[in-house]
Amino acid sequence: MVTAPENSGDPGRELAEQLNRRLRNVVLLLRQVAADEPVTSQQASVLGSLEGGPLRMTALAAEHGVRLPTMTAQVNRLERDGLVTRGRDGQDARVVTVEITPRGRTLLLATRERRIAFLTGRLAELGEERRAAIAAALPALDMLFEPPGRT
Amino acid sequence: MVTAPENSGDPGRELAEQLNRRLRNVVLLLRQVAADEPVTSQQASVLGSLEGGPLRMTALAAEHGVRLPTMTAQVNRLERDGLVTRGRDGQDARVVTVEITPRGRTLLLATRERRIAFLTGRLAELGEERRAAIAAALPALDMLFEPPGRT
DNA sequence: CCAGCTAACTTAGACTGGCTAAGTAACCGA
DNA sequence: TCGGTTACTTAGCCAGTCTAAGTTAGCTGG
Numbered sequence: 001m002v003t004a005p006e007n008s009g010d011p012g013r014e015l016a017e018q019l020n021r022r023l024r025n026v027v028l029l030l031r032q033v034a035a036d037e038p039v040t041s042q043q044a045s046v047l048g049s050l051e052g053g054p055l056r057m058t059a060l061a062a063e064h065g066v067r068l069p070t071m072t073a074q075v076n077r078l079e080r081d082g083l084v085t086r087g088r089d090g091q092d093a094r095v096v097t098v099e100i101t102p103r104g105r106t107l108l109l110a111t112r113e114r115r116i117a118f119l120t121g122r123l124a125e126l127g128e129e130r131r132a133a134i135a136a137a138l139p140a141l142d143m144l145f146e147p148p149g150r151t
Numbered sequence: 152m153v154t155a156p157e158n159s160g161d162p163g164r165e166l167a168e169q170l171n172r173r174l175r176n177v178v179l180l181l182r183q184v185a186a187d188e189p190v191t192s193q194q195a196s197v198l199g200s201l202e203g204g205p206l207r208m209t210a211l212a213a214e215h216g217v218r219l220p221t222m223t224a225q226v227n228r229l230e231r232d233g234l235v236t237r238g239r240d241g242q243d244a245r246v247v248t249v250e251i252t253p254r255g256r257t258l259l260l261a262t263r264e265r266r267i268a269f270l271t272g273r274l275a276e277l278g279e280e281r282r283a284a285i286a287a288a289l290p291a292l293d294m295l296f297e298p299p300g301r302t
Numbered sequence: 303c304c305a306g307c308t309a310a311c312t313t314a315g316a317c318t319g320g321c322t323a324a325g326t327a328a329c330c331g332a
Numbered sequence: 333t334c335g336g337t338t339a340c341t342t343a344g345c346c347a348g349t350c351t352a353a354g355t356t357a358g359c360t361g362g
Contacts, residue, residue, distance in 0.1 A: 012274030123163030130291035137288035140281035
């Protein structure tokens with residue numbers, strides 16, 4: 001097909017184009033799946049960060065790649081909906097900690113379960129060989145989508 | 152490690168969990184990369200749809216999985232920025248067609264080029280073996296992220 | 303032939319989620 | 333104790349999504 005011979009100077013340029021075209025479908029599908037959830041994907045993502053224990057605002061913002069004011073607004077909404085609570089740090093009175101509530105935890109688990117069930121269903125349709133291909137590519141995909149590495 | 156023996160009833164459940172965890176990084180990285188572009192990823196996506204010729208509003212909305220009013224707003228912004236023009240269909244006076252302008256086309260190509268360059272760079276760091284693994288998984292990934300198929 | 307339904311858009315209004323700039327309160331160092 | 337820095341919030345802007353309601357054009361059945 002399009003596997004032209006002049007790939008020489010750019011190993012993976014062709015592959016990059018292929019991936020780029022596919023990424024649109026990924027985004028579309030993610031939106032579709034997230035559509036009828038009780039929490040948005042951002043909210044679920046933040047709740048996921050809090051699963052292991054409370055975090056401060058700065059840590060949350062950094063982990064999600066957003067500015068502090070964005071996280072303030074996000075936590076406001078989560079708090080309003082009873083999914084997290086704000087707390088204070090003993091050491092430093094400036095610090096605000098955010099903790100997931102039991103309700104938040106329940107919602108998070110249910111949401112994750114639905115997402116995984118969806119993916120599992122899709123994977124089941126693929127057949128063993130294709131699943132193996134994806135599994136084999138996981139380490140590579142990990143590196144490919146690794147958070148923007150510093151140097 | 153976690154590859155427990157009771158995978159039997161659910162081929163791919165484990166893989167689904169792996170993928171689910173990775174998807175967050177994909178989203179994060181996409182946001183990061185899109186951050187300093189002159190057009191948003193949605194705008195670029197719509198422009199991409201128009202590359203092959205004018206489309207009507209309904210077709211655009213369907214293709215991007217959004218409601219008509221959303222597409223109206225999107226096209227308003229694109230038109231305001233001189234990237235598309237609205238037209239009328241000869242047959243049916245209710246129909247609005249949207250066409251990409253030369254400026255829109257230029258911007259689209261430049262944006263796509265930067266995205267592909269970014270991916271190419273990432274892929275170059277991976278090494279031949281990992282690139283091959285990703286290439287081998289492409290057909291499977293295609294099926295996995297295929298738009299929600301109706302039966 | 304026209305009355306009323308349907309289809310294609312747009313408008314209005316609300317919400318999430320992102321940003322910058324500016325405000326406030328607490329910490330820390332000289 | 334004063335001045336700078338840090339941690340967060342507030343205010344205000346914009347993109348992008350939705351639903352509900354409006355407008356205009358096509359279509360159909362008496």
